[in-house]
Amino acid sequence: MSFAGRSASVEFRSVSRQYGRVVAVNDVSFTIRSGTLATLLGPSGCGKTTTLRMIAGLEVPSAGRILIGGEDVTTLPPMQRDVSMVFQSYALFPHMTVLENVAYGLAGSGETRPQQEERARQGLALVGLSGFERRMPSELSGGQQQRVAVARALVLEPRVLLFDEPLSNLDAKLRRRMREEIRDLQQGLGLTSVYVTHDQEEALAVSDTIIVMDQACIAQIGTPWELYRRPASAFVADFIGGANLLPCEVTQIADGVATVQVGPVRVQVEASENAMPGTAKLVVRPGAVAFMTGVEALSGLSALPAEIRKATYLGSHWEYTLATDLGEVFVTQSSEAGYPPGTSVLLALERRGLALVSV
Amino acid sequence: MRTPFTAVLAAGWLGFALLPWYMLEDGLLAFSWLGAYPDRDTAPALVQGLAHGRWWLLPPVAALLVPLIAARRPRGDRLAGTMMAAAGLFGLAWLLAQGFVIGARGWTQPWLTEAFGRIQARQFGMGWGALLTAAACLYVFTTGLARRGTMRGDAFVTGAIGTVIASILLFVFYPVSKVLLAAAVDEAGGFSTAELAARLTTGNIWGLACLGGRAQCGVLWNSLALAVTTGVLTTLLGLAFALLAERTGFGRRGKGVLKALTVLPVITPPFVIGLGIILIFGRNGTVTLLMEQAFGIPPSRWVYGFTGLVIVQVLAFTPIAYLVLVGVVQGMSPTLEEAAQMLRASRWRSFRTVTWPLMRPGLANAFLIGFVESLADFGNPLVLGGNFEVLSTQIFYAVVGGQTDPGRASALAIVLLCLTLGAFVVQRRWLGSRSYTTLSGKGDAGLPTPLPRRVRWLVYGSTVPWMAFTVALYALVLFGGFVRTFGIDNTLTLEHYATAFGIVWDAEGLQWTGRAWPSFFTTIELSAIAAPLTAAIGLLTAYLLNRQRFAGQGAFEFVTMLSFAIPGTVIGVSYILAFNVPPIELTGTGLILVICFVFRNMPVSIRAGIAAMTQIDKSLDECSLTLRHGSFATVRRVILPLLRPAVVASLVYSFVRAITSVSAVIFLVSAQYNLATAYIVGRVEVSDFGVAIAYSSALIVFMTAGVALIQLLVGERRLGRRNGAAPLAQRSVAA
Ligand SMILES: Nc1ncnc2c1ncn2[C@@H]1O[C@H](COP(=O)(O)OP(=O)(O)OP(=O)(O)O)[C@@H](O)[C@H]1O
């Protein structure tokens, strides 16, 4: 199958959606470029599903415009939008066979019945389900049902493909595999896709762009790298990758590098464009903190004194909770040998794991 | 523009420019009108307006023109939608307004004559042309709304909402409001609140003379006394049956008997039980004659009146109470009672603090249903009332009796309507939702505790004789059709069946000589038309209520359910008042009977549909919508196939109810369209019991066959995963 030229961009212009007094989506604007995969990421209830359903036409915005491929589709019903969606529950029609399910969307395409079935077969082959045509959905495993749902959406060659937490019903291992398959399909076919998840790892793994939402608003839009390295807010920093937020003082900014005083320590951090001298919060990634022994500390590196409160061994790494003068700090260490609680250590903050956010 | 709408628009033009606007003497399909076409009676609106001076028929053309312009605008254009909606609404409003304002004798309202002077204009009932034009206006309006983005831009959904609302307004709201108005119309035809007050407060209704001496009480008190007695007795007996089914050995072995007992009343025409009682206790009744022979007690007419009515109604409505209460008894977890007893509460205390509060809503519900059914009952009081007058029969006599008095009929109808609506509102507001959950509630695992000994004997003692009585009654009814004159001359004969259903095969071929055939065929024809319509509009309404969200939905649901609480007699009167004069003249046609069936039985379809639809995952339809299927295709290909049990239930129920109903249709039948029940009532009134009984038995047998046939035709779902099929009769209670 070829999908060339079908994919279209998606644009939201100040879109809001209210249910009575509940604001589910509040003044949201973004553009998803054609052929890319964008993830809507955020905690439960932040409005991800509502946003996705508005793209599909299953909800109508209370205000604002939605454009697909430059065309205003705000008032168009779902069937005229050329968008298809993979549902969290898969929503396979229980009274139809796998083949009938996949061919369902082709009914109005003007093709003959055999042509439709041929296309449905191709779609099933694409997701590796050849030979399952005659089965009923209830005779498939969860992962297979998921693939049927994807095939059913794919054969329509939609301008935009939507996924609402497509993997949340699968076990961890299968989830990993399916997300890679989806990503491969999407990239191979050049499909514009919008993917909803509340799993940040999944989002980081599959996305070209991540749209982080918080309480009905957009917290930040960016590539996985940007979100991790340049979080726009404490919320984003914490939600993506986890973060210790330490109060700090930006003393100087020069050439895009900020000099920051955090407790007794002075560090240099890449500054974002709008960073200004004054109080701020320093984002410290748990994996970018080194423990120093007394000898190293004497060598002149500035370090943060801390005491280990809790130590947990997790096989591949250790997790520590430490008490410092600036508050609790959570750190992961990949070294095999651990430190018992009560040990006093000095913490060195590595520049690769630091970022600044405003208070 | 999408094809369905193009078809609607084409139909609108057809109705406006080609088909006769007014109703035709012989109907459209007789084609006798083609000869005179297009004269003043047969011309379409376009010709009427341009050539016959009826200019007021022209403005609705705006609604048919605007969509042609709007079709050129790009999709998603709101302005085009707004224009269409406005034009459609204008067309519809104008069409209705002209119909109501200009009648068969010019202006219909005196103040219009005063304001504009007399006019020559006169017009009669609207016909097919008007119907198609009005429908097109409605859909132009709803499609316009959809283009503006209403209901996610789904024209099918807005159209469906429009259809249901318009038809309920036209066929429930409008007639009922006519009744309310008619009660205020005085002799001269003007409005008078004094007249209304007088009619509503007359001693005939409210009189309390019976307390003092031998005089009759007001008919309201009769109805109330009967309804309360029936309500209490059916509730108690229903409870006894529920306990019998759930908490005794009989219940486990005799399920079939109990099931038959609950289905029988559904397929029994309402006055058949009354007939049976006459056969037993009437002047020539079996028991009466036995008593005379054995003890010399002279036959009397005691059974005609309050006592007889109570017996009949309790027989007829106990199964409904049973269905409500069996759910309650099932839903009461025996563990709760046990827990209370373990906590050392005495039996009485555990009953008072645990069992009773759990049962109270169910009991209240059962009582209210019995109460309303008794108030609305018409067939039994007609057959068995004697001098005991109740509201429903009084309404009937005020319409068809010696001196017809629509004002009095309306006033009585208002009183009756207030009573039933009051009970209905109480039921919905106070315990509606709770009673539904208990209805479907399943008992907890574990064996129910057996009943205390004394209660068990009480249960057996009340239910077993009652069941025997019911069986004897039905047996007698069957038997009564095969004897010459029941009680007097018990020689076996087929004479009654021959009179009713005789067939002769002679030189001219097959001759349907039986006197019952015409009404029998009409009944089948009309109920076969009404059943699918009822199911369709009921399930459509259920779909809107269950699957869509729109402003005013709560009120919408309430109104659709309301028509269930309107007694048949009130509907009958209201239809006569509303559809006997232009602009909508339907009396005397088969159509009015079909419409009456549809709107009286629709609530059950709605309930069955909602119950089944809640079990179908909503993401299935949404998924279908994103797979390039509109709502209509989604309904057809996804929802309906999964909804088969509900479709069967609605079809069966509306079919059967159309055949057995009496109260409303007895006002609406005509010589040409007579119905089985009306015919039977006529036989009873002249004491021709043999034929009446033979006909009733035949109907019961016929309906059993019909039900089986529907089940066969609609068949089973391909996938038995979700089972939404509850027993039919249970549905009728839930509604
Ligand atoms: N039909 C509705 N009526 C009222 N409120 C609603 C409706 N649908 C969603 N909401 C509210 O809107 C907000 C956003 O809901 P939404 O389903 O978009 O969240 P979500 O981000 O998808 O959450 P989750 O990760 O839990 O699926 C929630 O507060 C929710 O309660």
Ligand SMILES: [Mg+2]
């Ligand atoms: Mg969600």
